[in-house]
Amino acid sequence: MIISGRNALVTGANRGLGAALLEELLARGAGTVYAAARDPRGAAHKDPRVVPLLLDVTELATVKAAAERAGDVDILVNNAGVGGAGSLLTADPERARAEMETNFWGPVAVLRAFAPVLARRGGGAAVTVLSALSWAAMPGAGSYSATKAAAWSFTNTARAELRDQGTQVVGVHLGFMDTDMVAHLDVPKIAAPDVARQIVDALESGAEEVLADVPSRGLKEALAGPPKGLEI
Template sequence: MRIAGSTALVTGAGRGLGATLVEALLARGAATVYAGARDPRDAENKDPRVIPLRLDVTDPASVRGAAERAGDVDLLINNAGIAGNGSLLTGDPERARAELETNFWGPVTVLRAFAPVLARNGGGAVVNVLSALSWLTSPLTGSYSASKAAAWSFTGSARAELRGQGTQVVGVHLGYMDTDMVAHLDVPKIAPEDVARQTLDAVEDGGEEVLADLPSERAKVALSGKPAGLEL
């Protein structure tokens, strides 16, 4: 689909990759960008095409309200995410559940609400921001990896289910990205601007999967090997 003239919604748009995606959409000529955030003040923008939208992806009522307000959307980007619990064996189980609520059930809830909207508006496209940790894991990322693996599986089933209504489904995988979430880690990181560029390129080119960096490329290859090859 063409970004120019489109109406997009980005979840988690208040900072990081979400805020970068908003700017990238504007640069490509999007007509309207709904910037979803729990506090819409975090997503305010001087460009009049940006509409801050109260949206908590873990709250079904909030999601339903957003779908009613943004009934003209033809490009949905599920970007909101959290991390930080660690091991599923020794970490806080409530924090692990919070990761699953945001990283897995969040995209499910949002897409359930917006799939009919996309259908009414010609099919359009949906992007799920995933991770190389959809495939790789370690004790330090056990719960986050599980949430992103579930989101990856959902992305595949949604792609098959929505193909009939003409909706393109794109899964985006990447390693560490230079945002607040991993600011404390001294590791190579991809720039969010690069991820946004590759993501929107895939939308416009009819792509289904983005491997944004070398870690995600290597992780995809490792899936065909032994289980130990998927451990960090």
């Protein structure tokens, strides 16, 4: 896909990877870039190509309204996500349900709404930002891992279902990224602009998966081994 002149929508565009993706798409010559967020005021940008847009992935009315407003989208990036619900065995189950609403049902709702838009535009592309924790067994992060594993499964089936309409479906996996979500963790982190660059590279090359760093590549390989190899 040639990015120049293409219109894109990025959820969770007001910070972190979403903000980095805005900059990368603009640098590659994108046309309109819809900066979707729960509070679009936080997605204001000096570049006139950026259009702040209200979109809460857990509120279907805002998802539907966004699809109607942004009916010229060629590239959809499901980036919005939350973390921190903890263990599925010991933590508050209501927090885990809320995490699943955002990280799994959110991308489902957004892609359901925008798949017809992409079809009308000739197919386009849909990106889902996942995690190396889609595959890892990390004590204390069972809820987040489950949401991303479910989103990975959905991404794979969506890829098969949307192939006939010509939509490129990209799943993005990475370990820890230098954003607010993991600012409290003293671990090696990949920079958000680096991940954004790899995502847009994948769009341009026609790739279906991004393994952005060493942890994601190692865990993908470990899937072929015993379950203990997925523990971190």
